[in-house]
Amino acid sequence: MIRILMVCLGNICRSPLAEGILRDKIEKSGLNAIVDSAGTGNYHAGEPADPRSADVALKNNVNINSHRARQFKQNDFDNYDLIYAMDTENYNNILRLARNENHKNKVKLLMNEVLPGENLSVPDPYFGGRHGFDNVYRMIDQACDKIAEKLNT
Numbered sequence: 001m002i003r004i005l006m007v008c009l010g011n012i013c014r015s016p017l018a019e020g021i022l023r024d025k026i027e028k029s030g031l032n033a034i035v036d037s038a039g040t041g042n043y044h045a046g047e048p049a050d051p052r053s054a055d056v057a058l059k060n061n062v063n064i065n066s067h068r069a070r071q072f073k074q075n076d077f078d079n080y081d082l083i084y085a086m087d088t089e090n091y092n093n094i095l096r097l098a099r100n101e102n103h104k105n106k107v108k109l110l111m112n113e114v115l116p117g118e119n120l121s122v123p124d125p126y127f128g129g130r131h132g133f134d135n136v137y138r139m140i141d142q143a144c145d146k147i148a149e150k151l152n153t
């Protein structure tokens with residue numbers, strides 16, 4: 001069973017969405033996978049998802065209300081097969097914690113699933129308005145479609 005970890009900075013805006021969206025797609029297609037999320041920072045550990053993320057998720061029939069934030073940890077390299085970073089800063093911070101090539105090879109930039117090799121980031125919506133969360137939802141949803149497609153084949 002494949003194990004996938006979604007990672008952003010705070011684990012309250014983007015990666016909880018990515019976790020919820022991918023889990024929803026996986027359940028709908030009858031696939032078997034483990035999906036979780038974490039943040040490179042620990043400022044919000046133990047907190048639920050940002051209400052703006054929870055709202056945009058519900059608007060799209062995805063429920064992330066039981067989410068609780070946690071920090072990315074060294075063990076995650078062993079516990080997950082694929083680690084998707086939401087932006088290039090998260091990507092670099094995760095790579096810095098990798099202890100070997102096997103760990104490094106697990107780390108991907110999420111939006112490269114949609115536009116391979118372009119190294120696009122899902123923008124941090126935390127300091128913006130609600131519109132930013134709609135945009136982030138759309139980007140993550142596209143990437144999760146690609147991931148679910150790959151898992152299906």
Ligand code: 4NP
Pocket residue numbers: 008009010011012013014015039043044124125126
């Ligand atoms: P996230 O968004 O990384 O998508 O969860 C953020 C959440 C909190 C902060 C920054 C980004 N913060 O600075 O507290």
